[in-house]
Amino acid sequence: MRIPLPLIRTSSGSHEGGRSALTCRFRCGDACFHEVPNTTANPYVGDVIAGALSRRSMMRAAAVVTVATAAGTAGAAAGAPSAQAAEAATYKPGKPGNPGKPGAGSGARGLRFQPVAPNTTDAVTVPEGYGQNVVIRWGEPILRGAPAFDPENQTAKAQAGQFGYNCDFLALLPSGERGRQLLVANHEYTDEVLMFRDYDADNPTREQVEIAWAAHGLAVVVVEEDRKTGKLTAVNRHHLNRRITATSEFRVTGPAAGSDLLKTSADPSGTKVLGTLNNCSGGTTPWGTTLHGEENFNQYFANGTRATDKRYGLPATGSERKWERFDKRFDVAQEPNEPHRFGYVVELDPHDPTSTPRKHSLLGRFKHEGATVRLTGDGRPVVYSGDDERFDYFYKFVGSKRMKKGSSRAVREYNMSLLDEGTLYVAKLTGDSPAIEIDGTGKLPSDGEFDGSGEWVPLVTATAKGAVSHVAGMTAEEVCVFTRLAGDKVGATKMDRPEDIEPNPRTGKVYVALTNNSRRGTAGNPGVDEANPRIGNKHGQILELTERWNRADATKFAWSLFLVAGDPNDPATYFAGFPKDKVSPISCPDNVAFDSYGNLWISTDGNQLGSHDGLFGVATRGPRRGELKQFLTVPTGAETCGPIIQDRRVLVAVQHPGEVDGADVANPASTWPDGPGTYVRPAVVSVWRKDGCNIGA
Template identity: 55%
Template sequence: MALVPLNLLVTHDGKSKRQHVTCVHKCGNACSKPAPNTSGNEYFGDIAKAVSRRSVLQAGGVAVLAVGAGSVLAACSNTSEPAPTTSSASAAAQPPAGMNFVSVAPNSEDAVVVADGYQQAVVISWGDPVLPGAPAFDVTKQTGATQRTQFGFNNDFAGLLPVPGQSDRFLLVTNFEYATPQFMFPGYDAAAPTRDQFDVEIASMGMGVVEVERTPGGGLRPVMGRYNRRITGDSPFLLTGPAAGTPLVKTQADPDGRTVLGTIANCAGGVTPWGTVLSGEENFHGYFGAEEGSAAPTPVDADRRRRYGISYEPSELLWETFDPRFDLDETPNEVNRFGYVVELNPWDPTSTPVKHTALGRLKHEGATIHVTADGTVVAYTGDDERFDYMYKFVSSRRIQPGADPAAMANNMAILDEGTLYVAKLSSEIPAEEIDGSGALPANGSFAGSGTWIPLLRSGPDGQAQSLVGGVTAAEAAVFTRMAADKVGATKMDRPEDIETNPKTGKVYVALTNNDRRGADGKAPADAPNPRNDNKSGQILEITDDHAGTTFTWDLLLVCGDPAAADTYYGGFDKTKVSPISCPDNLAFDSHGNLWISTDGNALDSNDGLFAVALDGPNRGETKQFLTVPLGAETCGPVVTDDLVTVCVQHPGENDENTIDSPQSRWPEGGNGTARPSVVAVWKTGGNIGV
């Protein structure tokens, strides 16, 4: 099996299928609160008014993508009729290799529905044994001790790493993002959670390593292997980089500021070329609380907390009543120890995972790696919040090949030394041509250029230099959002997964949605975020000077109903595409096609996994490969030549339901409990999409 490495919120007024209960537990209800970014960063309207197109061209300071059939957005009308077929679409041949399957129709089935001719099976589900001695899952007999030996809850990212010398065995490494107690505990009382429930919740989160093997039929099944491991919300982690050892992260329990217990809110991630796994701590803020009426000790602290969405009020899960670490009054610095990119060595079950503060503290969707020709390592990461930013880290160390201890030691330190940047995008499009409707500007393309602005330079042994005036190195590492505000980074529509195409080197960004774009007092539409009240999101395509500071960009997809005038599918005939909404995670197959999983589909259908052609006459062709069950989100796609896996997160989550009154009983059926699971899909006797 040829593996392609994974260089791996909406409101509730009918615009999205994401339920309020999901937002409460997944993102701390951030989608129903004011966006934390209240900075006065200039936006494209300011730039366009200040700089005319002629002066930019004369200065030679902005590189704009060439206008061609592959990169120009199709013209939009003022009606809801599909855009005319372009010359590119007319010339489209058969689907490209990797996409030769019949699209799955939008649906609301309580099942995983896959393309015709493909087989599927659950690999592993919440509560299944991972470590020796683990009991079989019993929803009525859960304890923290048993959950620490079982597969965790709400799996998100997945990486599939081949075991050397064993062609049909792999390490399945997953994140467990968040706990939803009303779908975990029969009879749950949100007003009076118990200590036992807290123990299960904190043990159900974190990460897991499970050996899996190919089945005779073609799927995957778990194995009680020597690499199996559970990382939980209170497992020890080593804090490295500029924040480590500084007063901002020291606590009474950890006066050295270098040992953190646990990782929480782990969303997407990536597999590194040196064989480790990266995981992004995303919506960590919702696990910290305080008594009603308490407040931050100083105005500076209050601003810092506000910028990260942290509220001085009781948390939803009330963890602060069971562990003082989560009490903002008792342990004010503990919250500063979450929000980092985590690195786990899955090949050593005794190793201590690391939190890399040199990559900044934000709501990391994930982190993915690109290696340049000279061995420079570049890590891309998105900050998943409305109006927040895109980042990259360029290491000053080079990758060292091999799996020997010296190489691993070097490579595990790569993300501690280098420069952290934030993206600022620009465009020559006049401000009056960006009206928030999604209508194309006169030049026929939403395209432009950009600059990576340096924030923080990190060196050996935690040495670091802030590159932002008035900000210390420790502050830039711990309050990265505020440093990025000061340099005028571009406010984006929820930048989630960022992946590099291994065939072309181009970088793709999933911008999921932003219903506040253009609202009173908020940033208006601009060229890379061209719609106000953006409910379906877009895919940004970047041609980056990976180790440098300049790039060009255009929009590959403007997602939503293909019949709507404000959508665009790479110039491909919109009458021949699968509707896609709310892109979240990205992956690539060996043919160079982009695969997109969705979260919160605003088109009244279940979420799914889609393949998108990127080149030639089929550029923009979008085909749905599978859908997930009612209430579920599609996460962590892995796409190989002969196997696809997805994580099915929060099946059956619905505001009107609980575990006692379920919307879904997938995957067990009958009287079974809805359980987040990993699903494998394959084609008997053939490869995916060929």
């Protein structure tokens, strides 16, 4: 019996994925219309076959040991295809539950819900028997003294004390108060057309620009939980609440700190930066801080032809928002080094409202989708991050200092220095199939999967005594500031927009979301390879890495494509071998997270199948490995961001609702979340089971 999963087909237009022109304009500065920044001739995965089979055998052997030692149940995922087929043959979709009770759908533990069908409803749509609430919206006051939201009379001072715009990454941390947690959110970018009535893009006012500065950045908000459900409510004006904006002070750390490349007329020390921009995804650290990736920072600067580095896509003339008219630091002709001060991983201590956030230059400068952390066996941090650009790379940092336990100020200060000593690596992948078998259609090669081996190539190492570059012709500080160029020089593998990267806490395997790449294999662009096997890749894929011996600090790994996204009826799609007539359609994977059962949860950005974007759960091990089910969809024009998957609740950030071509304040494309006659507002949503039980259990 097939789960009813209707696909909704619409014209995709000419923009990357299913994004509107409005989203491309304000989120990434129309990156999909620009020339591909990476014009290097690095070897591709399919070009290096010699010796791959022997390496593959070695890595597969390591993987078997890894699985056996890491988790007793994980062995079935790699070694029991017959059991998987037998289980799938008996799979029956759950029937919709009665009001107040979730569908008793069968499935992997944690995924036992009736999947939401693809749709274009202007709402957050959740499974039968689940409830939801808006935790906090753009403009809600969170600091003491901040006024109530009044979009018709908004001021920069008011916005600086209110929840920012376009929330993306989310984190929940203990607050130290019973029944309360700390919600940390990124505010990636602003969409002035939807924020200001009668906005004149050619002539923004100073007040509008300063409101936009205040709407960028980060927010820390205490939230209170309903103990009977999973509902969360923001606690406004709590003493731990905080706003970080485009004008807040940051400290640069690592090899680039104090470099001539970072010095400006306002900061001759090269160590103090005002603001953080385009914070996309992020991560939480084992020592209780949060990490935030600065992504499409290039779009905020004007006159980029004067820039030292041409690999970051700075606008040649004026910027979209015209900020350079109100602060010369956004004019590269006047301040050529200012762009070098953005594109880093930011670390914030949410428990200390007086602390100065840091920009860690040792983690590299590029369009960070996020930064996720795990520890080595001896307690050193490992950080994964993707560079969200077509044909760019993904990276790993391995620290050299061990984390200390404790919550004293001295311990917290020490732990916030852990990302300033260690080695930054970039990934280089090798496929194990003959190039002739990777034909661009997505057809599996003769060995039955897209897979191979890989290595982490060192770029720079820093210690307390100094930093050393591993890239010929580049200093350590140059590697940290011009990290893309360093990756080019060492022959890193060009990928299809590497986005969020997450290690599975149950198995140790690492999952890389590759959102899409419509230029792959087209005229004048790099061709297909085994890790990026489709020409004009509209739907993206998810890569699964097994680090050698399951060591987080390993420099070798095995890889395979765990999921090749798209319409399950399309022969080019793949769901880890699970029967495709029993999965939800998925397009453009973006952010990823794990639940306590080891299931991977995937949020999408730019669905090319005609449905609104959504959140999906997929089993990563056992006989149901590859079983993927849609948990929710978001409103018109919105993207699903920042998923947090807890036992009793799921949180998502609903970013840029109503961001549809032709929409503005007077002619909204969405009326979410407050209904007709109100401004459309990005917001955080909590979802829970109405019967109070665990999600999907």
